[in-house]
Amino acid sequence: MSRGKKIVLGIVGFVAVLTIVAVGIGAKVYMDLSGSVQKTYESVERQLDTKRKEEQGKVIAEKKPFSVLLLGIDTGDLGRTEVGRSDTMMVAAVNPNLKKTLITSIARDTYVDIVGKGTKDKINHAYAFGGAGMSMDTVEKYLDIPIDHYIAINMKGLKELVDAVGGITVSNDQKFTQDSYTFEYGKIHLDGDQALSFSRMRHEDPRGDYGRQERQRKIVEGVAKKLLTFDGVTRYKEVLDAMQENVKTDMSFDDMKKIAADYRGAFTTIQQDQLQGEGFMQDGISYQRVSETELNRVQTELKKTLDVNN
Template sequence: MNTDKPKRYTKRKKILVSVFILFLLLVGSGIGYAGYLYNKTSSIVTESHEDVGRENESSPLRDGKVDPVEDNVSVLFIGVDDSEFRDSENSRSDALILATFNKNKGSVKLLSIPRDSFVFIPPLNYSTKINHAHAHGGPRATIETIENFLHVPVDYYVRMNFNAFVEVVDALDGIWFDVPYEMEESDSNDKRDAIHLNPGYQLLDGEGALALARTRKYDSDVERGKRQQEILKEIANKATSASSLFKLEDVLTAVGSNMRTNLTLAEIRGFLSYGLNEKVQIENINLDGNGGYMENGGWYYQVEEESRIQIQNELRNHLEVELLEESNNVADDPSYY
């Protein structure tokens, strides 16, 4: 787990809480031609809204429904690959980032969850890779799996596909990023080795940025999660820059057709205080573990139990949810749901 102290960012960078592209656009819409962009954003959120399907639309780990204006809340960001070769509702999740927000502290914690993590999937009633949950039940199954695994309430979700990623980067005329190594990767249409990148600081278009975010052939699933966080921060940084002001409409269009969320526009606006807070702290955290093959021949990432409990307590404490007794710190518990 990354134990470095939380990094403090400049005002612009503090607005770019990792993958919160939609939130950033709402902040950006206040800079210029706000009325038009606000109306467009409102329409996009309405069209993209999709409830989880849980009782009272709230987590069973909560006493009731929360409000991001008043409460500490969590948001699960789900990245899926639903190109023309895949069914969007039955695709596996390719990226999972759980964010917790603390109103009083003005802080955000971002947890990247490796897609190959070996966990119990409640809808399947057996353990397998965490990214299988989405294929067998969409956002709800993914949320229930993470809540069962970490015992941390997941209040909201935002699901975006690879098309949104590529189109957003292209709408912003690319992002600058330091590519760590020479690499070849498939493009968004699964054309093998279609993307070839050399190491070094360079301007990446949507396909190049996606290839770098997706690849895990050259390091590990954990390092890929960290790289995704940094790439998404650069996207958000570009989206909030003055040079991108008049590109926001194109970015909104890219996001709108490729997103699903249970957040309402009023709830999204409740997060703006984090972006406008000059003292906001953003901290990236990760689960420790080891990858390897199991008896069934599959490769899995085994999260260390000590790390899981530590992250669980860290996130529950950040949400100011009562910590669990040690006897209740049991993952893969079929009876939890």
């Protein structure tokens, strides 16, 4: 058995909650949603100064652009119960004024300073060292932007969410076999188990981990589309059941309601980007090194979306 089906998908839980809140189909839905979101809430310890903490607490309340670190954790299935690593990392920058959301993927092997650990390592190790808080602090320093919130989802959550929405359809640009499944070229339908396998293949892909990350983003898009096209969110209970046991976030129910009310236009346009690096070996371990030019490019795009001037 391989290391595990290392996956994706904070953004799915994010879109799921926002979709159901926005539809607002009655008191029963409201109470179910409130209870489920409360089960997903988990605060974090961060290394922020007093001013930054105050700013972070006002962002959503004042309808300002905000960012969410989306973490896919490699636990929750195949009997894995340890803390795990964030084998998928995405930053979602949400701007209601520009009516735009920018989702930027970060390769798990990116070589960075781990804030709070005093060492350089793969960026996905920050979660294993210090949970979501250390991951947020590390990404905030590396990208030079404020990271306001996080959403983490484990492997089991991905599988159950895909099944909860009745499966998804994605466009596949390379025929391959993974975990006994053969994925044909073109548009294909995936259930939860198939989505896990589809998301984890990288050895047959000439793009390596970057190809894997592109497939993960396709799954994100596929689930989001199914959620946003539900007639009255008819399967909302299945979605909530999948979320409440497998998703963690520091966004409260009030935050979710505020986003649904004030930020709906920000999801009209969803753009995707990828922080690109080059592989290198150090002490027998492979890493990704991002050039200063590429890092500056990604930082600039994120700062534009978040209206950050520094």
